Amino acid sequence: MRQELCDALIARAKNPNMVFLTGDLGFMALEPLQEALKSRFINAGIAEQNMISVAAGMSHEKLESWVYSIAPFCYARPFEQIRNDVAFHNLPVKIIGNGGGYGYGVMGPTHHAIEDYGILLTLPNIRVFVPAFNEDVAQVIEVVGNCKHPAYLRLGRGEIAKDYSPPPYSAWRKITEGDGKVVISIGPIAGSIIEKCQSMDFAIRPQLWIVSELPLKHNPPPETLINALKQTKKLTVIEEHVAQGGLGSSLALYLFEHAIKLDEFNHCYAKAHHYKTYGSQTFMRAQSELDVNSLIKNVL
Numbered sequence: 001m002r003q004e005l006c007d008a009l010i011a012r013a014k015n016p017n018m019v020f021l022t023g024d025l026g027f028m029a030l031e032p033l034q035e036a037l038k039s040r041f042i043n044a045g046i047a048e049q050n051m052i053s054v055a056a057g058m059s060h061e062k063l064e065s066w067v068y069s070i071a072p073f074c075y076a077r078p079f080e081q082i083r084n085d086v087a088f089h090n091l092p093v094k095i096i097g098n099g100g101g102y103g104y105g106v107m108g109p110t111h112h113a114i115e116d117y118g119i120l121l122t123l124p125n126i127r128v129f130v131p132a133f134n135e136d137v138a139q140v141i142e143v144v145g146n147c148k149h150p151a152y153l154r155l156g157r158g159e160i161a162k163d164y165s166p167p168p169y170s171a172w173r174k175i176t177e178g179d180g181k182v183v184i185s186i187g188p189i190a191g192s193i194i195e196k197c198q199s200m201d202f203a204i205r206p207q208l209w210i211v212s213e214l215p216l217k218h219n220p221p222p223e224t225l226i227n228a229l230k231q232t233k234k235l236t237v238i239e240e241h242v243a244q245g246g247l248g249s250s251l252a253l254y255l256f257e258h259a260i261k262l263d264e265f266n267h268c269y270a271k272a273h274h275y276k277t278y279g280s281q282t283f284m285r286a287q288s289e290l291d292v293n294s295l296i297k298n299v300l
Contacts, residue, residue, distance in 0.1 A: 001155045002029045002098065004137035010036045011138070012145055015064060021055055023048045023069035025098075030068075052078040055093045056085035064094075064145065070104060071097030071113030075120055075152065086150045087123040093151075094144050100130070100154035100187060101240030101270065102284035109273035112284075116154060118245025121215050125149045128214040130187045132166070132173075134158035136212065139169035143213075156240075157281070159191035166191075171213040172222050178205025181234035181264070182225070183299055186211050186247050189240045189290065196296050206236070206299050211247065216254050226260065234264040236299055240290060243269045268298050 006029060012018060013036040020033065021042045034041040044051035048069060055065040067074060074097050075082065086093045097113060104111035117128040127149050131140045135158075144151045160166060167173050175190070176197045183197075183206040190210045197208050207228050213219045221229075229235060235255075237248040248267040255262065271288040278284070285291050289298075 001131065001134055001137050001158060002026075004134050005096070005141070005155060006030050006033050008138040008141035009033050009066070012141060013037050013040075017062065018064045018066070019055075019058055020066045020068065021051050022067070023051055023073055025069050025073075048073050049078040049081050052081035052093070052095075053085050056081070056089070056091050059086075059091040059093050060089070064092075066094045066096060068096040068098070070111060071099050071116055071154065072111060075113070075116050079119070082120070082150070083123055087125050090125040090149060092148050094147070094153065095151065096153045096155065098155045100156045101189070102281045103156055105281045105284035106278050108278050112270075112273050113154070114240065114270040114273065115242050115245065117152060117214060118241060118249075120152050121245065121250075123150075126215075127151045127218065128154065130154045130212050130214075131156075131169070132186075132188055132190050132210045132212060133160055135166050136169045140212070154187065156188040159188050161191075161195040164191075164194060169212070171211065171219040172225065173210045173212075174207065174224070175210055176205060176208040178202055178207055180204045180206040181232050181236060181299070182206065182228050183208045183236045183238065184211060184221075184225075184247070184251065185209070185238040186214075187240055189238060189285070192292050193238075193295050193299070196292060197299070204300060207232075214247070214250065216250050220254070221251075226258075229255070229260055229262065233262050235262055236266040236268065238268045238290070238295060240270055240285070242271075243267060266298055268295060 019040045059065040239247045
């Protein structure tokens with residue numbers, strides 16, 4: 001999604017108050033943005049804690065501050081600065097983490113971002129945005145850019161079938177119709193199963209939903225989804241994130257608080273950072289049974 005990100009930010013660069021800070025990343029991708037922003041494009045170097053604090057200071061001075069890095073380096077390494085300088089003061093700093101989930105799989109656990117939005121959502125005021133498709137990015141950038149609160153944007157890699165046209169961006173989207181169980185997913189991993197789901201007989205085809213904005217208290221499930229859950233009483237949650245603090249646990253708590261009872265709750269999630277062997281994102285997903293075949297088996 002880096003190309004789409006670059007294009008969307010260039011379109012926004014006409015705003016003279018916009019500044020963009022990078023932690024020495026974005027080479028061979030963000031040079032057009034650097035050209036558009038000129039002195040407002042700042043390479044903060046491999047100093048992510050400083051980068052977040054500088055962005056907070058700029059935001060306090062009414063500048064529209066964006067920061068960018070590989071996901072673990074912009075939420076894990078500078079967590080204290082996000083907590084103290086950004087979240088506690090409710091400053092609308094926009095944090096962009098590239099390679100969400102196992103996006104940098106072959107580089108090992110230091111580069112896996114499988115606990116990112118769960119950790120950040122423990123902080124006050126944080127909003128999380130997880131586009132599912134490349135086509136979402138332009139609209140997400142507009143939403144994040146206008147957000148009055150700290151925002152974390154988790155980027156990944158679009159994975160939809162070649163001829164599939166995703167519906168327009170929304171916090172919640174229904175992707176497939178069917179008489180099967182309800183499936184809720186977040187992020188690009190949802191795109192990996194759309195084609196398989198659409199090919200199922202209607203009687204077993206899942207009602208596949210995608211959510212792209214958290215926390216649920218600010219973007220609760222729509223009434224049509226709640227009605228479907230009350231009718232089917234079966235839910236599968238899919239996310240490239242650990243179980244603790246993720247979408248699955250958030251949904252379970254939401255349903256419990258609203259007295260919505262299920263007969264079946266199935267959670268497909270990232271099982272671990274550490275495995276004996278590391279490989280591509282696809283390989284790493286398979287270790288956690290997040291590959292297409294395993295997901296479809298769980299859906300059925």
